[in-house]
Amino acid sequence: MAALIAPSILSADFANLERDLGRIASADYAHVDVMDNHFVPNLTLGLPIFERLAKVSPIPLDAHLMIENPDRWAPEFAEAGAASVTFHAEAAQAPVRLARELRKLGSRAGVALRPATPVEPYLDLLAEIDMILVMTVEPGFGGQSFIEGTLPKIRRARQAVSESGLDVWIQVDGGVSRDTIERAADAGANVFVAGSAVYGAEDIPSEIATLRELAAKHTH
Numbered sequence: 009m010a011a012l013i014a015p016s017i018l019s020a021d022f023a024n025l026e027r028d029l030g031r032i033a034s035a036d037y038a039h040v041d042v043m044d045n046h047f048v049p050n051l052t053l054g055l056p057i058f059e060r061l062a063k064v065s066p067i068p069l070d071a072h073l074m075i076e077n078p079d080r081w082a083p084e085f086a087e088a089g090a091a092s093v094t095f096h097a098e099a100a101q102a103p104v105r106l107a108r109e110l111r112k113l114g115s116r117a118g119v120a121l122r123p124a125t126p127v128e129p130y131l132d133l134l135a136e137i138d139m140i141l142v143m144t145v146e147p148g149f150g151g152q153s154f155i156e157g158t159l160p161k162i163r164r165a166r167q168a169v170s171e172s173g174l175d176v177w178i179q180v181d182g183g184v185s186r187d188t189i190e191r192a193a194d195a196g197a198n199v200f201v202a203g204s205a206v207y208g209a210e211d212i213p214s215e216i217a218t219l220r221e222l223a224a225k226h227t228h
């Protein structure tokens with residue numbers, strides 16, 4: 009399985025988002041963190057900005073919705089042109105109905121889990137989704153350190169996906185860097201979000217290439 013790199017523009021310059029999307033053009037996806045100051049104690053950007061980002065981005069957008077009531081809002085991000093829309097399990101009222109709606113709109117559908125949310129309730133629903141996002145920090149802010157205790161959950165998710173024979177991706181987000189990406193890949197992740205590690209690098213394209221190489225060595 010290929011290792012996919014999705015830099016998070018949370019660490020970009022918000023006054024220069026088009027320029028900073030251009031800087032990650034060699035990545036697989038641009039990860040866009042949408043926060044509503046309710047589901048998480050931080051506020052980023054909403055639909056009008058997302059629509060513009062979708063128009064100017066050189067690579068597909070991966071929306072990570074850290075918002076209340078995703079059942080109401082997530083489909084609008086698919087309509088705005090997101091290649092993938094991930095909503096939080098803790099916030100969704102009807103995750104299967106929502107995932108079906110997203111897929112119908114032509115987007116991939118992802119379910120995100122906070123570090124303390126178990127993956128088991130979702131393992132029977134793998135056929136309904138395209139990706140599980142295992143948060144490796146508490147959502148809300150960039151620059152936090154990777155929670156090693158999430159590795160067993162990644163392993164259990166990968167095991168269940170393998171047994172199902174389905175092509176469900178496993179994404180990790182939070183504290184992913186040269187120091188942690190190999191362990192996450194080894195545990196079974198195949199999509200890697202990195203904010204501060206990518207935008208904090210001197211040479212962004214070479215950092216993306218390094219992360220991809222390190223992950224690919226361990227992706228099964």
Ligand code: DX5
Nearest residue numbers: 016147148150151183203204
């Ligand atoms: C945090 C966001 C992440 C964040 C990761 O809630 O979901 O996408 O940008 O930032 P780093 O890679 O700096 O931990």
Ligand code: ZN
Nearest residue numbers: 016041072181
């Ligand atoms: Zn994110």
